[in-house]
Amino acid sequence: MIEIQHLSKTYGGQNVVDDVSFTVQQGEVLVLLGTSGSGKTTTLKMINKLVEKTAGTVFIQGKNTDEYQPHELRRKIGYVIQSIGLFPHYTIEKNIATVPELMHWEKSRIDSRVRELLGMIGLSEDVLNRKPHELSGGQQQRVGIARALAGDPEVILLDEPFGALDPITRAELQKEFKQLKSGLKKAMVLVTHDVLEAVVLADKIALMDKGKIQQIGSPKDLIFHPANDFVRQFFAQSKLQLELQVITLADIMPFTIKQIKQDASLSLADYMKVNENPEIIKLYFENREKIVEAYGAG
Known part of the structure; x- marks a missing residue:
């Protein structure tokens, strides 16, 4: 479980994240949605200490993250980014095995986990000895997801995970992710600026503007019961399409x-x-x- 209490971040005297609070249960995907500069990515990065918070508290599985060193915390949190971030000189097998190796798992357990994850993300074992540049963008993103899951973390953070992909591959991976998440039972926070992606993937959406959460709830809540004019206008352009999704x-x-x-x-x-x-x-x-x-x- 992820619990955020009154989280804020200030740069140059300006609050880019302003008193944000939410909870994500195991098996739940919360999407941080908003336009560029709304504070969603900064909020995500404060969860795993890639950005240091100015104020507030973050709990992972009931434990205050202030009690962890950053490197210890990040090993407990899966992290998927838009640019994939695979190590270019490592094989696919080595990329996926990185976190379990840092956690000193036995080699047999690591080998078993790598192959289990390949099946989960729909790749065959013949990719194991390849380098990232030998795979397509969609395959690389699948490997990025597998690497985030490798250490079996309770919490997964995803920062625009499908944003760099072409529309067809993006739609395929969104569908696969939706099927995958139901069996993972992880608490997940996903950042996107894509309204349709948010509605398709989210159990809950936190819509942000100017560092504040304007409304948090199910996709149905936000589409049919907007809390204010900003929320109403944000979904207005695609409202029919979004209704048919929810x-x-x-x-x-x-x-x-x-x-x-x-x-x-x-x-x-x-x-x-x-x-x-x-x-x-x-x-x-x-x-x-x-x-x-x-x-x-x-």
């Missing part, structure tokens, strides 16, 4: 007598990708106010 077949079912032979947790957007059934969308808009009233606070 409304699920389960939300529709009380308003139809037809049996829908699909996973009820599917969003309408995902359902429409594989089913040409405009009646579902029509049904949503005919009953939108009732659906929002019944389920909108998610």
Whole structure:
């Protein structure tokens, strides 16, 4: 679990992060969302002491991070960045094994963990002896995720992890990450400025502006029940697309007598990708106010 209490960071007398508080439970993904300069990346980096906080407290699994030396803390936290950050002269195997080696795991345990993670991220063992430049950008990012998971940390931080990828690869990795996160049971904080990515991946979104959290809640909360004009306007441009991402077949079912032979947790957007059934969308808009009233606070 991650618990942030009244976290602030000041540069030159100006608060770039201003009294931020939130909690992330095990198995939960909290997305820090906002425009450039909103304070989201600085907030993330204060969790693992890449940026020293000015005020506030950070707890990881109930322990104050002030009690750790920075290098000790970072070994307990998986960290994935946009530029991937693999060691260019190391093999893929050596890159993934870096943290377990620093933690003095036995070689047999490290070997087993590396191969377990390769299967988890969808890469074959024939990449183990390759160097990062021999892999595609999407493959490198998969290795970056595996390296972050290698030491089996309870907490994962992801800073724009898919931002440098082309749209097709990015969509593929978002889908894979969404499937992966359900089995990991890690507390995760992910930074993005991409609204759709936030809505697709988040259990909770903390929308930031000028160093402050404007609203925190489920994607449904922010889309259907914005706390202020900033939140409302932030989602306004893509509101229809976002509604179809957060409304699920389960939300529709009380308003139809037809049996829908699909996973009820599917969003309408995902359902429409594989089913040409405009009646579902029509049904949503005919009953939108009732659906929002019944389920909108998610």
